[in-house]
Amino acid sequence: MDFNADQLRALSAVIDHGGFDAAAAALHLTPSAVSQRVKALEVRAGCILVRRTRPVAATEPGAVLLRLARQIAALESDAVERLGLAEQGRPPSVQLVVNADSLATWVLPALAGLPDVSLEFTLEDQDHSAESLRNGTAMGAVTSSPAAVQGCSATPLGVMRYRPMASAAFCRRWFPQGWTAQAAALAPMIVFNRKDALQERFLEERFGSGVMPPRHYVPASSDFLQAVRLGLGWGMLPDLQSDPLVENGSLVLLDPGQVLDVPLFWQQWRVEIPALERVAEALARAAGRDLRQS
Incomplete structure (x- = not known):
């Protein structure tokens, strides 16, 4: 037809x-x-x-x-x-869907060296970003899905490691006896938006089901980090973002032995578009340098 x-x-x-x-x-x-x-x-x-x-x-x-x-x-x-x-x-335009934490840490530096491409970013949780490839709103996406969308290719990028973080003052107030299931059920939690399941996944892995703390929704990566740093609640933060703040004492690891690893994949249209290929190559180089490789 x-x-x-x-x-x-x-x-x-x-x-x-x-x-x-x-x-x-x-x-x-x-x-x-x-x-x-x-x-x-x-x-x-x-x-x-x-x-x-x-x-x-x-x-x-x-x-x-x-x-x-x-x-x-x-x-x-x-x-x-x-x-x-x-x-x-x-310059040619490339539409991308990226999760907020990646955009705030490693993606923007990776693409800063592409002045010959006009970039249009849409923010979406990594668990849902592949949908933008299906509906045609994006040419490429950073996603947590290894299964390629029909008509697209999927390439592993690496792993973003998250840890539960809070301010020292928050820990003194809410966890005086340690981070227990009972304390975690009462302490406020920072969540990016209603699609963000990282905190809930971590709580279930750590304490089992049924721990449902109050939550604040803060839908911007830098503001999410600021909310945790200021003691509004605890949250899962990527090492790329939080390591310097742990080193200078601004943030405290709630459970140093526990992490949550999120594998990331690059999916793009299976169509030969040089501008899109330049974006993919730049992201692959940065991911190999900045993300954990499995």
């Missing part, structure tokens, strides 16, 4: 911009023309591709064609660049 490039471009614009009016402005078309192109694509595919909500959202079949649309756009951009037809000063 052949899909019309203009119709695919309209579908991508509608999802990217959240609606038909905004997509029309971006494509320099009327909303009616954009709607007709998406409708024609839906007729061609034999199913609804866009949920007419606010903002609009791709259906499951729509996500399949959205990924196709973005792959075609990336290949077109690469061809324009290779032919020397790209606008001056407009």
Whole structure:
């Protein structure tokens, strides 16, 4: 089945911009023309591709064609660049999904040396980031899943090691008799967001099921670290972020003998896009230097 490039471009614009009016402005078309192109694509595919909500959202079949649309756009951009037809000063764009801790520690330094690539980051928990590859919103992702998404390749990066941390004042207040299951059930816990299961996983491994402390949600890696450092609660912090603070006494290890290792993998579209390959190579070099290798 052949899909019309203009119709695919309209579908991508509608999802990217959240609606038909905004997509029309971006494509320099009327909303009616954009709607007709998406409708024609839906007729061609034999199913609804866009949920007419606010903002609009791709259906499951729509996500399949959205990924196709973005792959075609990336290949077109690469061809324009290779032919020397790209606008001056407009590097190719690569959309990435990365977990916040990786972005705050090793990913940004890894990609700082790529001035010829325009990077668009989306933050997502490593246990959920592969979904962005399925729905076409990302070309590559740092994920905890070793199983490659259909149409993608998966490469091991290494392991991020997490340890339970708190401030000395927090420990004196909440754990005067040590970090027991009873104390852990009462002491406030810092959680990144409602998808973040690291703290719960660690508590279950350490004390078994049923330990459910109160929690604060702090959805930014640097602010999460600051919340732990200031004594708002305890939390799981990566060694890359916390080692200097343990050395200077700002943070205390709650249980020096216990760690939680999170394997990370790089997944990307199985499409030859030089800009994406440059990103993958830079991440692989940094991961080999900064992450634990199994």
